[in-house]
Amino acid sequence: xxxxxxxxxxxxxxxxxxxxxxxxxxxxxxxxxxxxxxxxxxxxxxxxxxxxxxxxxxxxxxxxxxxxxxxxxxxxxxxxxxxxxxxxxxxxxxxxxxxxxxxxxxxxxxxxxxxxxxxxxxxxxxxxxxxxxxxxxxxxxxxxxxxxxxxxxxxxxxxxxxxxxxxxxxxxxxxxxxxxxxxxxxxxxxxxxxxxxxxxxxxxxxxxxxxxxxxxxxxxxxxxxxxxxxxxxxxxxxxxxxxxxxxxxxxxxxxxxxxxxxxxxxxxxxxxxxxxxxxxxxxxxxxxxxxxxxxxxxxxxxxxxxxxxxxxxxxxxxxxxxxxxxxxxxxxxxxxxxxxxxxxxxxxxxxxxxxxxxxxxxxxxxxxxxxxxxxxxxxxxxxxxxxxxxxxxxxxxxxxxxxxxxxxxxxxxxxxxxxxxxxxxxxxxxxxxxx
Amino acid sequence: xxxxxxxxxxxxxxxxxxxxxxxxxxxxxxxxxxxxxxxxxxxxxxxxxxxxxxxxxxxxxxxxxxxxxxxxxxxxxxxxxxxxxxxxxxxxxxxxxxxxxxxxxxxxxxxxxxxxxxxxxxxxxxxxxxxxxxxxxxxxxxxxxxxxxxxxxxxxxxxxxxxxxxxxxxxxxxxxxxxxxxxxxxxxxxxxxxxxxxxxxxxxxxxxxxxxxxxxxxxxxxxxxxxxxxxxxxxxxxxxxxxxxxxxxxxxxxxxxxxxxxxxxxxxxxxxxxxxxxxxxxxxxxxxxxxxxxxxxxxxxx
Numbered sequence: 001x002x003x004x005x006x007x008x009x010x011x012x013x014x015x016x017x018x019x020x021x022x023x024x025x026x027x028x029x030x031x032x033x034x035x036x037x038x039x040x041x042x043x044x045x046x047x048x049x050x051x052x053x054x055x056x057x058x059x060x061x062x063x064x065x066x067x068x069x070x071x072x073x074x075x076x077x078x079x080x081x082x083x084x085x086x087x088x089x090x091x092x093x094x095x096x097x098x099x100x101x102x103x104x105x106x107x108x109x110x111x112x113x114x115x116x117x118x119x120x121x122x123x124x125x126x127x128x129x130x131x132x133x134x135x136x137x138x139x140x141x142x143x144x145x146x147x148x149x150x151x152x153x154x155x156x157x158x159x160x161x162x163x164x165x166x167x168x169x170x171x172x173x174x175x176x177x178x179x180x181x182x183x184x185x186x187x188x189x190x191x192x193x194x195x196x197x198x199x200x201x202x203x204x205x206x207x208x209x210x211x212x213x214x215x216x217x218x219x220x221x222x223x224x225x226x227x228x229x230x231x232x233x234x235x236x237x238x239x240x241x242x243x244x245x246x247x248x249x250x251x252x253x254x255x256x257x258x259x260x261x262x263x264x265x266x267x268x269x270x271x272x273x274x275x276x277x278x279x280x281x282x283x284x285x286x287x288x289x290x291x292x293x294x295x296x297x298x299x300x301x302x303x304x305x306x307x308x309x310x311x312x313x314x315x316x317x318x319x320x321x322x323x324x325x326x327x328x329x330x331x332x333x334x335x336x337x338x339x340x341x342x343x344x345x346x347x348x349x350x351x352x353x354x355x356x357x358x359x360x361x362x363x364x365x366x367x368x369x370x371x372x373x374x375x376x377x378x379x380x381x382x383x384x385x386x387x388x389x390x391x392x393x394x395x396x397x398x399x400x401x402x403x404x405x406x407x408x409x410x411x412x413x414x415x416x417x418x419x420x421x422x423x424x425x426x427x428x429x430x431x432x433x434x435x
Numbered sequence: 436x437x438x439x440x441x442x443x444x445x446x447x448x449x450x451x452x453x454x455x456x457x458x459x460x461x462x463x464x465x466x467x468x469x470x471x472x473x474x475x476x477x478x479x480x481x482x483x484x485x486x487x488x489x490x491x492x493x494x495x496x497x498x499x500x501x502x503x504x505x506x507x508x509x510x511x512x513x514x515x516x517x518x519x520x521x522x523x524x525x526x527x528x529x530x531x532x533x534x535x536x537x538x539x540x541x542x543x544x545x546x547x548x549x550x551x552x553x554x555x556x557x558x559x560x561x562x563x564x565x566x567x568x569x570x571x572x573x574x575x576x577x578x579x580x581x582x583x584x585x586x587x588x589x590x591x592x593x594x595x596x597x598x599x600x601x602x603x604x605x606x607x608x609x610x611x612x613x614x615x616x617x618x619x620x621x622x623x624x625x626x627x628x629x630x631x632x633x634x635x636x637x638x639x640x641x642x643x644x645x646x647x648x649x650x651x652x653x654x655x656x657x658x659x660x661x662x663x664x665x666x667x668x669x670x671x672x673x674x675x676x677x678x679x680x681x682x683x684x685x686x687x688x689x690x691x692x693x694x695x696x697x698x699x700x701x702x703x704x705x706x707x708x709x710x711x712x713x714x715x716x717x718x719x720x721x722x723x724x725x726x727x728x729x730x731x732x733x734x735x736x737x
Contacts, residue, residue: 087686087703090491108704115492196592203599205687255592259599259689260579265591268580274592397705398490406514406688413601424513431507433488433498433707 044074045334048101051082055355062354067341073334093117093326099335100342103324105150106393107400110142111435113149119325119332122147124340131345131362139320139387150322151343154358157380158210158317158390159301161270162277166190167300170276174300178313180218180246183277183305187253190276197253199275201261202412205405208258209391210317211250211279212408216243217315218307222386225315229395235426241418246307248415258412271295279304281319282377286357299373303380316384319393320361396435403428478718485711504712515713518691524605525612525692526673533613534669537620542650544621545628555625562618570682573611574598598683604690612679616672620665627661628654663731670724674717693717 045067049060057079064075078098085092085101086108093112103109112118125137125148132152140152160183164174170189177186187197202208216225220239227233228240253276255261255269267284269275271291282301289296303313323342325335341347345364359365359377367378392400407425411418451459485505488498508515540558544551561569576583579594589595598604631654639649655662677694684690688699693713701710 089704090706094492111490115490115496117492199592203687203689204685205689257579257594257596257599260594260596261591261599265579268591272590272592274590392704397703398700398707398709400705401686401703402688402699402705402707402709409687409689410513424511427511428507431503431511433500433503 041071041333041337042073043331043334044076045100045331045338046098046329047075047077047338048085048098049077049079050085050102051079053079059351059354059356063342063347063350064338066346066350067338070341070346071337073337075338090115090117093328095328097326097329099329099331100323100325100339103150103322104389104393105140105152105320105322106389107396108393109140109150109324110144111396113142113147114144114435117327118149119327119329119336120147121149121151121325121336121339124151124336124343127340128343128362131364132343133361133363135387136320136361139389140322150320150324151339152320152322152361153343153348154322154356154360155318155320155381155387156282156359157301157377158214158279158281158304158319159377159380160277160279160304161282161299161301162186163270163273163298164300165298166273166276169193175302177277177302177305179305180307184249186276187250191253195273196255196269196275197277198250199266199269199278200250200254200258200412201263201265202258202409203260203262203265205401205409206392207263207266207280208408208412209400209405210281211247212243212404213317213388213391213394214279214304214315215246215307216240217386217388218304218311218313219243219246220308221311222315222388225388226394229391231429235422235429236419240422244411244415244418244422247411248418251412251415259409270299281317285373296373301373301376301380303383313383315386315388316381317388317390318381318384319390320387321358396432399429399432481711481714482718484708485715487708489706489708491706500708504707504709505716507709508712508716512709514688514691514696515693518688518693518696521605521690521692522674522676525609525676526670528609528613529616529669529673533616534620534665536613537617538624538665540617540621541624541628542654545625555621558618558621560618561615562622564615566612566615566676566679567682569611569615570679574683577607599689608680608683608690612676616669620669623665623668624658624661627658631657660731664728667724667728667731671721671728674721674724693720 047060047064049056052059057077060077060079064077067073068075080101089108089112094117109118113120125132125140128151136152137148140148140150142149160177162174162177167174167177167186170186170193172182172186172189177183191197200208200211213225216228219242224233224239228235228237234240255275261269263280263284266275266278266280267287270278271288285296285299288299303316306312323339325332325339329335342351343362345362348360348362348365351358351360357374359374359381367375370378388394391404395404403425407421410421484497486500486502488500488503489496540554544555548554564572575581577597578584579589579591581594584590584594587595597607635653635657636649639653644652675694676692677698680690680692680695681698684695686695686699686703688695694717697710697713697717699710700707700713
């Protein structure tokens with residue numbers, strides 16, 4: 001999850017302390033590198049759980065214990081605060097990092113791999129074989145050298161979320177919100193009831209990126225979107241203007257305090273039946289379940305409606321998460337071995353036994369026990385041909401937050417400034433150093 | 436004892452025993468060393484790096500950029516001007532509202548008006564809190580779902596927009612920051628006022644000066660060293676403002692300040708030396724008041 005907050009966590013200092021402990025094993029690690037091939041990997045392995053509180057720890061313990069039982073290698077795990085880990089990733093990886101850790105595919109993996117901070121796990125992906133689809137492997141591949149630096153494990157869809165009961169209340173079919181017109185009608189009717197038609201929070205500066213992503217993909221297609229984010233299309237292109245014009249159409253239906261609330265505010269609006277719909281990643285569904293089973297059963301997700309028939313609903317934001325291995329870890333081979341275990345059937349089974357509700361990419365993943373909402377999540381993912389990873393993973397880090405995030409916030413403040421904002425966005429892209 | 440000035444100088448230099456010399460050099464040397472390592476070297480490195488392109492990873496990746504980072508900031512970065520504006524508003528607000536109010540309160544309390552002890556404690560309480568804590572408190576009050584919204588009977592969906600409302604958020608932030616600053620200035624000024632000889636006031640009262648004349652013509656000039664420190668503190672507090680806003684808005688730049696931009700470009704996920712250039716600009720802005728402050732401090736010593 002791009003910028004998702006995690007309440008529980010460990011301070012960076014603890015991370016460094018743990019990493020320093022890891023460094024003690026450095027001497028032993030070097031020797032292992034030479035012993036490649038099918039030889040048994042040995043030595044303690046350090047693992048970092050990226051946020052998730054008690055659940056995160058329970059899942060990690062379950063998987064790591066299973067690994068220890070299988071390989072005989074002890075795993076020393078710690079939980080790190082997700083945001084701190086992300087923000088200080090470069091520094092942590094240059095110090096004495098944990099060997100393996102949960103990480104995110106896309107720019108955040110590829111750029112750091114190019115800088116020599118992550119270890120090549122192509123062999124491990126080969127070993128996992130056909131359990132990973134070609135698309136998943138493609139998503140995990142660094143375009144710079146065609147190798148993989150992350151073992152993809154889970155993903156989650158960004159889709160239109162609403163409550164079935166509320167859609168039925170306004171006389172529409174909850175299973176059939178398929179086009180932009182349906183969507184606008186739904187917003188209008190909800191608003192007539194005195195509620196927020198389409199909830200949006202962008203206090204964090206990243207939440208509304210999802211709305212931009214999906215409207216751009218619906219209007220102009222996946223290819224255009226990715227090219228735009230990589231400087232091969234211009235932000236002043238009328239096609240981009242059109243995307244923002246569509247966003248502007250939605251503003252009258254939105255809550256009036258967009259820049260006051262974050263993703264959790266949007267969640268609460270839907271949870272409290274105060275809004276008709278919202279676009280977000282499905283990670284919050286557990287909070288519905290925590291409130292009551294009835295609320296959870298009421299929750300539904302569909303692909304963001306079609307706008308341009310040429311592209312239909314062929315694209316989705318589904319950030320790919322996985323396990324990466326630090327190039328500077330004390331036990332790189334051990335890290336790779338553990339990472340592979342996390343992506344294997346035994347690893348996935350152990351994670352589920354530990355309480356994990358994520359959707360795994362692996363075909364070894366058993367979905368037969370899935371509830372209706374999770375099955376629908378799979379269907380939404382399956383409907384898409386192209387997978388985006390979310391704007392802040394599809395483009396460079398010095399552009400996503402500091403430039404695009406700000407541009408979208410400025411647009412939401414003053415939609416009339418659009419042309420100026422887009423010109424400025426392009427100018428700031430042009431001023432970026434070449435990679 | 437021979438007490439001519441020259442002799443005294445020579446004597447005091449000679450009278451340093453080996454032990455004294457060791458103590459002195461340790462007392463001077465260690466802080467200097469620490470300053471060098473943790474302040475001067477990083478500061479110089481930041482200045483140099485502001486003229487480069489770098490992502491903070493491999494030294495070999497550093498590329499000379501000339502003034503490109505500065506050009507980008509001055510020509511393209513609308514946030515920079517917004518931040519500059521916000522810092523300036525902060526400065527003006529503190530200079531013309533918060534600081535004078537603090538001085539006024541100090542003066543009133545020093546006159547021992549009725550209940551001055553209670554007032555003093557009330558105004559003093561926020562000073563013991565860090566701005567980060569103040570941010571947490573007021574964010575909890577004003578945010579959607581917060582305490583004040585609850586009192587008004589507003590839920591998240593129809594909460595009054597405060598932090599995200601660009602017509603008022605600046606003033607709300609200023610008011611919250613002043614909440615602490617007023618008490619801080621009051622405290623500083625009060626301690627200064629206590630050291631002013633009361634006979635000065637009596638003398639001016641006997642000469643028939645009004646309260647205002649006494650304050651302006653007698654107290655204020657007598658307080659000159661404190662005044663300068665207060666001016667410098669106000670300047671620096673306004674320029675280095677960060678924590679309060681960071682707590683409220685996180686690393687997003689919804690209400691930018693120069694320091695927040697430095698953080699976003701330098702310490703976040705998209706490390707670029709634009710952050711270094713912003714830090715240098717901030718340094719240049721701060722250096723004036725700092726020099727003024729140091730000069731006053733040294734003048735007092737001599």
